[in-house]
Amino acid sequence: MTFLTSSHNIDYFLQAIEDLNEETDVVSAGITFHGFSVIKDSNPIKNTLNVCEKLFSSLISGVVVEDRAPSDSITYTTTYHNIPTIGITNREAILSDKSIYPTYGRTVASFSNQADVWVEILNHFNFNCVVFIHSNDINGRRVQKRFEVLADVSNIKVETVIEYEPSFPDISKQL
Numbered sequence: 740m741t742f743l744t745s746s747h748n749i750d751y752f753l754q755a756i757e758d759l760n761e762e763t764d765v766v767s768a769g770i771t772f773h774g775f776s777v778i779k780d781s782n783p784i785k786n787t788l789n790v791c792e793k794l795f796s797s798l799i800s801g802v803v804v805e806d807r808a809p810s811d812s813i814t815y816t817t818t819y820h821n822i823p824t825i826g827i828t829n830r831e832a833i834l835s836d837k838s839i840y841p842t843y844g845r846t847v848a849s850f851s852n853q854a855d856v857w858v859e860i861l862n863h864f865n866f867n868c869v870v871f872i873h874s875n876d877i878n879g880r881r882v883q884k885r886f887e888v889l890a891d892v893s894n895i896k897v898e899t900v901i902e903y904e905p906s907f908p909d910i911s912k913q914l
Contacts, residue, residue, distance in 0.1 A: 742776075742777050742778075742779040742786065742789070742802070742803070742804045742805065742806070742813055743776055743777075743778060743779065743803075743805045744778065744779055744805050744806075745778070746778065748805060749776040749778065752774060752776055752803070753774050753776060756772050756773070756774040759772055760772055773797075775793050775797065775799070777789045777793070779804070779805070779806060779813075783811065783812035784812065786812045786813050787812040787813070787815075787816050790802070790812075790813055790816045790817060791816065799822055800822075800823075801822060801823040801824070801825065802817050802822055802823070802824045802825070803824075803825045803827060804824060804825070804826050804827070804829070805827050805828055806826060806828060806829050814826075814834065814840055814843055817842060817843075818839075818840055818841060818842050818843065821842060822842060823842045823844065824840075824842055824843045824844070825843075825844050825845065825846065826843065826844070826845045826846070827845075827846050827847075828846075828847065829845055829847070830845075830847055830848070830849050830850050830878070831849070831850075831877075831878065832849050832850060832851050832877055832878050832881040833877055834849075835849050835851075849878075849881075850878045850879075850881065850882050851878070851881040851882045851884075851885045852885075853882065854882050854885040854886035854889055855885075855889060857886060858886065858889040858890060858893055858895065861890075861893070861895055862893055862895075866895070867894060867895050867896060868895065868896045868898050869890070869895060869896070869897055869898060870897075870898055870899045870900075870901065871883060871886060871887075871897050871899070871900045871901070872900075872901045872902075872903070872910060873900070873901075873902060873903075874902070874903055874904070874905045874908070875902045875903060875904050875905065876905050879902070879905075883900065883902075901913045901914070
């Protein structure tokens with residue numbers, strides 16, 4: 740089952756399943772994959788109803804969600820029913836918390852994992868002092884904490900931390 744953002748993406752997904760079923764060297768004899776797709780609704784209750792409708796009317800082995808923001812209604816529902824869920828565009832740090840989302844996986848790294856890359860870049864160019872700017876939300880704070888730990892190990896000094904409200908990202912006064 741997929742929750743995708745457009746009918747074009749749904750067509751692409753369903754075609755990929757058809758192609759997969761034709762790959763006899765990949766799919767064992769007697770196994771056939773079936774796909775159900777729904778366009779993700781902005782109304783979380785409708786998303787939950789869609790999951791439950793498909794969940795109880797057919798055998799679902801997994802859910803794929805195309806979303807840039809957390810789909811709590813979908814992930815809570817699939818977690819409750821112990822159905823693996825894959826987020827293909829989501830970077831929200833909270834979804835890495837396995838005590839809340841034990842069956843959720845993602846295909847892209849969380850925002851906080853970007854700190855690893857930043858420290859590697861700073862080390863490559865022999866920079867040893869930074870001003871760290873982040874949003875005052877869970878993702879921003881997790882990135883900051885991870886960056887500070889990695890920077891400390893690499894002897895990179897965090898000169899200043901500037902935190903801004905996500906709804907008002909003007910930091911010109913602090914700079």
